[in-house]
Amino acid sequence: MRYAIYYAPKPDTDFARLADAWLGRDAYTAEPVEQPAIAGFTAEEFSGITADPRRYGFHGTLKAPFKLADGATEANLIAELESFAALREPVPAGDMKADTLHGFVALVPAGEADALGGFADEVVRHFDRFRAPLTPEDRARRNPSAMSERQRENLDRWGYPYIFEDFGFHLTLSRRLDPERADMLRARAANHFASVLEAPLFVDALTLFIEKAPGLPFTVLQRFPFPAANA
Numbered sequence: 001m002r003y004a005i006y007y008a009p010k011p012d013t014d015f016a017r018l019a020d021a022w023l024g025r026d027a028y029t030a031e032p033v034e035q036p037a038i039a040g041f042t043a044e045e046f047s048g049i050t051a052d053p054r055r056y057g058f059h060g061t062l063k064a065p066f067k068l069a070d071g072a073t074e075a076n077l078i079a080e081l082e083s084f085a086a087l088r089e090p091v092p093a094g095d096m097k098a099d100t101l102h103g104f105v106a107l108v109p110a111g112e113a114d115a116l117g118g119f120a121d122e123v124v125r126h127f128d129r130f131r132a133p134l135t136p137e138d139r140a141r142r143n144p145s146a147m148s149e150r151q152r153e154n155l156d157r158w159g160y161p162y163i164f165e166d167f168g169f170h171l172t173l174s175r176r177l178d179p180e181r182a183d184m185l186r187a188r189a190a191n192h193f194a195s196v197l198e199a200p201l202f203v204d205a206l207t208l209f210i211e212k213a214p215g216l217p218f219t220v221l222q223r224f225p226f227p228a229a230n231a
Contacts, residue, residue: 010204023058027219049174084206204225
């Protein structure tokens, strides 16, 4: 069983509904959602393109998937998330846009989002005591030989390479594609999410996801709104 601490939009909002439709699954209910027709892509192709992000659920990674450390429990993790979230205010990510990152399509901040980067650093550090060390097999699956020295150090120390200076907040929308197809899909994503991209994004909660067995879809276990988000 693995857990992950993510940003995810509040359920039953326009953002959540658009995201669930794009990926074809609601991570809160674990139910499939009908995907839209995307010009230039067959239904079968689009379903395949979104299969990997569909398994993980629509999210922005703050603390990457981890197994619980010896002595840590799900109840302890939930209690700490409740305490942590109770002392936070919504964190600005700023304006968002559809873009391509290393061949995959994602929603990303249009600007620097420095406050969000600092917040993500805090989440990584604060909750690391709940994380079991990577097994040699888990480490090997990350393909450390393709990483920079700093990323390998982060992988070994924190269980994930793309943190701190290498963190980039993103909401994944596809698997990797060739450049032409990726750019076409990016344009389609910009159109699909146009109504919610008109306003700046705020990370207003932490959401705990769970993978109950290897290979199963991640689902939402509990969402922890920040107090100002409840007002």
